[in-house]
Amino acid sequence: MSMYEAPTNEPIIPQVPVSQEYMEEEYPELEFEHFKRHPDQLVKPEARECGSEVEKLEGLMAEFEEKHSLAELNAITEISADLASLFKYVDELENPEKIENTIKCFERNNSAYVEIYKAKITELRATVLTPEDARKFEIRRTAMKDERVITDLAEKIRKETNISKEQLETLQTRRKLISNAIGSINGGKVVHDR
Numbered sequence: 001m002s003m004y005e006a007p008t009n010e011p012i013i014p015q016v017p018v019s020q021e022y023m024e025e026e027y028p029e030l031e032f033e034h035f036k037r038h039p040d041q042l043v044k045p046e047a048r049e050c051g052s053e054v055e056k057l058e059g060l061m062a063e064f065e066e067k068h069s070l071a072e073l074n075a076i077t078e079i080s081a082d083l084a085s086l087f088k089y090v091d092e093l094e095n096p097e098k099i100e101n102t103i104k105c106f107e108r109n110n111s112a113y114v115e116i117y118k119a120k121i122t123e124l125r126a127t128v129l130t131p132e133d134a135r136k137f138e139i140r141r142t143a144m145k146d147e148r149v150i151t152d153l154a155e156k157i158r159k160e161t162n163i164s165k166e167q168l169e170t171l172q173t174r175r176k177l178i179s180n181a182i183g184s185i186n187g188g189k190v191v192h193d194r
Contacts, residue, residue, distance in 0.1 A: 048162065057150065057154060064143075064150060073181040079189070080188075085127070092121070103117065150175055151175065151179070
């Protein structure tokens, strides 16, 4: 820099040669950033034919609609605080492995939460629901399990097959009707317009 040049606030970074292997290992996000800027350079795997999977998805949705009353699911709007808590932790309560994994995570990251979490799980297991809440729980929970299979297959079809945009929109519209019937919990209410 000559005495007539204004200094810049940018730090001077020495240029050190770095191997491609090092960059890929240490900075995998750079590749992701590159393809965000240059999506035309992204090579996608060959999409497979969607026919049989679409038929399977349509069959699953038809089974869902036969097994679960969409009107009955849509009618579940008010739920108790106990029921809202059960739905929040339902996957963990039904899968002891998830509880163990969560406890291990808390032990590694913030051990203060371990006892709080264990107490919450114990409290939820001891929850006694009213007959009405028990009915709502059974109706909605079985529908949630069946809907998860539908959602997973729909996402797989969207990502991995040659499905047309129009056909995908038709399937997604039907899947969304099912998803909205189950709804999501927000502030002690089940909201049916996700």
